[in-house]
Structures are given as structure tokens and as C-alpha cells.
Amino acid sequence: MGGMPPDFESLRLLTLVAELGSLGQAAERMRISQPAASKRLAMLERRLGLTLVDRSSRGSALTTEGKAVCQWSDRVLSEVESLMAGAAALRADQDDDLRLASSMTLAEHFVPRWIGALRHRSPDLRVSLKVTNSEQAAELAARGQVGIGFIEAPTVPPGLCSRQVGADRLVVVVAPGHPWLRRRRPVEPAELARTPLIVREPGSGTRETLERILADVDVEPARPLVVLDSNAAMRAAVAAGVGPAVLSVITVREELAEGRVREVPLAGVNLHRRLRAVWPRGRRPTGAAELLLGIASHRLPDIDTAA
Amino acid sequence: MGGMPPDFESLRLLTLVAELGSLGQAAERMRISQPAASKRLAMLERRLGLTLVDRSSRGSALTTEGKAVCQWSDRVLSEVESLMAGAAALRADQDDDLRLASSMTLAEHFVPRWIGALRHRSPDLRVSLKVTNSEQAAELAARGQVGIGFIEAPTVPPGLCSRQVGADRLVVVVAPGHPWLRRRRPVEPAELARTPLIVREPGSGTRETLERILADVDVEPARPLVVLDSNAAMRAAVAAGVGPAVLSVITVREELAEGRVREVPLAGVNLHRRLRAVWPRGRRPTGAAELLLGIASHRLPDIDTAA
């Protein structure tokens, strides 16, 4: 009964009913007939095993359970919207108003949302996105092939202006039960260097930052344990106990919070880094680029600055 | 071409192809036939207008675009998983191993994820969830009708033990263009009290905290502009320019970041508050409750502690 996931349209319908207070109006908004909406909603309730809506003869209101599910649906739909915005941007055309390039970490977590917000304001703006690594993104920006590049390199490549759009921190992570977790003292950089790690491919911002750290210690770095080309693959590998990795805290936030992977302190190295938007020096962003830059450089509000 | 959203199964399929490197194996994992998977994937590509997978005769690998879409799909599916976990928990039975009650803010953003993580570890644990407001949740916990309650009240009700599971901050928010944004000085509490606001229903943690703030000033508070019973509705109302509201920063995080609503500083009041798990004094959580408490009290790692 609880196995099959609902479909997006049904979730959308639920939120519309919440907003409009009427199944019929929600149906109209979705461009389907009222009976179709009625059946869909009934189906959704059957699938979830919950009564979501109180139908009365003068409208429909969500039940308590309905409100909860509706909130969760909002989150789902928001992610779907980002996915759609991202996918639309990947489908690059020649005559786009704004071309972007982004490193993977930024593309995974931020860029689609920004694009979505931008399209929200200027609906018929054509935005394209190229997902590569920080190195390539910087180069594309430098050559003017994209209006803005998003990179996570520790230093701004020459010839580029930049603006910070976020912050990040690298963390050493291992699976729960790893011996490093039982130690009293932080891991030393030299020890990290001697250990075979799960790493990203060369050219990625994460890899580069890691190498910069390990280059400071006078140790021949061990060969990588595995080389993977996506943050998701690395997360999975670490959680599965393949070995330690150095990852952006953004990409393992949830895994850390749920205890699927654990952080190991690293001694004496600053692992913070800035996430930046970059563009060719002198050619100041205008129009769509400027707008996007504005959206991107809103800092996410701090939730827990002490208490 | 880009209008219709894809369905969950297709997104799941994509992530499985990424993980297993083979369409056939992914099909097997999803309990469908190989041709079905082939068609689904083709359909997904057609809908998004992108080539997601490189098919070779010895397996399939994601293209660059495929990897990006796959990451975004992961985010979508993660939210869906939370929704399913939440819905399952709402469908309360008598003989549940762990019963929970939660305020709306916590239920909206945290609890389903925690439940999901818990089910991940102990798959056949039965968890139920009652979504109410902080007041009710505390009372249910006090009476022992639930194992743990999640509340956001500024003070721990008597007779309860608590543990912090997060932090929050209230913010005064208005629509872009509101006159308060053009002022030089922060809004004074007395002024806030005199202004008709969009508020939550009595009993909600947000409402209570707000009243505590306004009670300190020697002004008869204005009547509410509207009373709404969900954070989502309030977000929408504020963004639509109905009026100012005082909301948890957690619930308006994205709207703030995208500029759909704006924060107005408030003078001289500490708006931070703790999010707490509570249980009856003396009856220490054990078993499933203890496990969940462990999951919940992992702090989300700070992303941007300076730089």
C-alpha cells in the first residue's frame, strides 16, 4: 500500500487544492477536467493510505495530514522545478541570452535554483549551462565563451574578476567504524598524504584543493584508491566503506547529519574555500548576467549563529 | 518539449544506471524488463531533450549532461523518500514501536528525514507521527502518549526533559518594494506591534514566540491582518504583498535567497530560538526513541563559518 511513490501531477494538484480551496478550481488551473482531478486525488489518498482533503459541498480544505503532505510536496516540487530548469539550460542553443559554465559542486546544489529564480523573473529568457569542472569553467569564462563561470578553485585564475557566491569547507570523511574515528588526535596532513584515498578526477576543484594541501607536506602522496567523477559516486563509496575521501561539506551534509559518513578532523590546515562567480576582467556583467549575479550573491541566511 | 515533468521511476532508473553501469541490471533492480527500461530511458531523454546515457555494447555510462541530471534526480528522490517516510508515519497504527509528535516547522523540514534515516537502519521499525503545534506536541509528550515530541517553544514546558536538535531564528519579512525596506533604521518592536500582521494560529510555536516579543512593549497589539495555519500559506501571502509577517528563517530560507521576500531588521530583540526534542522527565528514551534522538541531534555541519 505504501510502496509506490505518487506522481508529480498529483502532488501539484494537492498544493493547488491547498491554495485555491477547491478541487474544481485546482483542476482548471492544471488544465484538466474536474472529475479527472477528483480521481487523481482519490488515487493519491489511496496510495498514501491517508485522508488528505476534507470535501464539503462548498469547497475542499486540507486535513492536518494533508497539510503535512502538502508541505513535503512543496519541497519535492521545488526540487523538480530545479531539475527542469537545469535540464532546460543544459539543452543549449546557439542564441541564448545568457550562457553559464559551472563546476560540478555548484551545479549540483546551487545553479539550477538560481536559474529557476531567474526564469521566474524573466520568463522568456534563454539560459544555457555547461557543467564541467572549475578549471574548464574558468577558462570558458576567460575566453568569453560564457557570460559567467562558477568555480570553487582556491584562487581566482588570472584575468578574471570574481564575486563570492557562497562558501564551502572540505572535510575528511570515512565510513562509520573506520579506525580513524577511534583516535584521540586529529589526522596529520602527512598521514593523509600517505593514505590511498577516493578522489575526484584531475581538474576538479575538489581534487585541486586537496592536492594543494598535500603538496605542503614533504611526503610522496600515495596513489589514489579509486578515481571517481561525480560527488554522488564518492559519497556512496565512502558510505560503503571503500575508504577515506576529502569532500565538500555541501555534498555530504545530509550523510553527515544522518550518520552515514563521519568527519575526521584534520590538523593544521584551513579547508575553507570560497565559491565564486567569475567573468573576464573589464567586461562587467550586464543584463541577464547581472541579474543572475544578484540572485546568486544573496547569502543564504544563517540559521544557527549561536543562541 | 520541456513542459512535462518526468516521473519518479525514470529518475530512479537513471540513478540506477549510473550506479550499475548497465541498463539491463538497472531494469532488474527495478523489477521491470530490460526493454521497458530501455524505452523509459529513451522517453526521459526525449522529454528533457538531452542525451543522458552513452550506450555501448558493453554497458552504459552517463554523459556529462546525464551526470548533472542524475545529481539533480538524487535530490528529487531524496525529497520523495522523505515524503514517503513521513506519509507512512502519519498513517499511525496502534502497535507502533515509536510514536512521535511534532510542531509544524520541525515536521516540515526535519522529522521525515530523521524518520527516513531511522527506517534506513532498522527497516521494519514501525514509526508514527502526529503533526500539531508545539503546545500540543509538548502535552502529548508530557502525558506519555508519544515517545518523543519535537517543539520550538522558547521555553521547555515543566515536567519535560529536552535535548536541542537544531536552531532557528525568527525574521520579519515583507514583499520586495515594501516601505520598511527603504528605511535606514531597524523596525522597533512597538511599531511591529502596532502593525497588522500575517500570523499563524494561536498555539503554534511561531505565534507564541511572536506574542512573547510583542508583550514586552507597552502597546496594545494590532489585530492580525490574516490568520493562516500553515507556513507555506504565510510564505505565499508575504511574497504576494499581503503584508508583513514574522516567520521562522528555516521556512523562508529559499524565498530570502531568491529575493522573493525580504528581511527587515528588528531592533533590540533576540529572535533566536532552540528546536528541541522533549520527553517526560525521568523516563529516559530507550531503543528506537534513543536511536532517533541520536540521529536528530547530529548538528548539520556549518558550511560557512567565516573564511
Next chain:
DNA sequence: TCCCGCCCATAACCGCAGATTATTACCTCA
């Protein structure tokens, strides 16, 4: 009071998405 309007549910029908099995084509490797 009565009727009309708005709400929703049900019934009967239908088309197509999406599943199935069976088959074909391709590449690699022993």
C-alpha cells in the same frame, strides 16, 4: 420558498503510456 449556482462524486467510454515476451543486432573475449 424555491431555484440557481457551486461544490464534488460516479458512470461509461476511450486512447495511449508503459508493461510484457520474443527476437534481432552488436561487440568482446575465450
Next chain:
DNA sequence: TGAGGTAATAATCTGCGGTTATGGGCGGGA
């Protein structure tokens, strides 16, 4: 060269999800 893996195509069937048509409750206005 044949075996074992890959994925795509063909032919078929089921049922989800859409439609229109209809009926029943409740409330407000004439």
C-alpha cells in the same frame, strides 16, 4: 567462431488517466 554480455525493435495487452454526461448536497439570493 561461438558464447555471453550489451541494448534496441516488434507485436501485443493491460490499465491508468483522460474525457463527457449525469446526479446529489448545500447555501445564498430573489
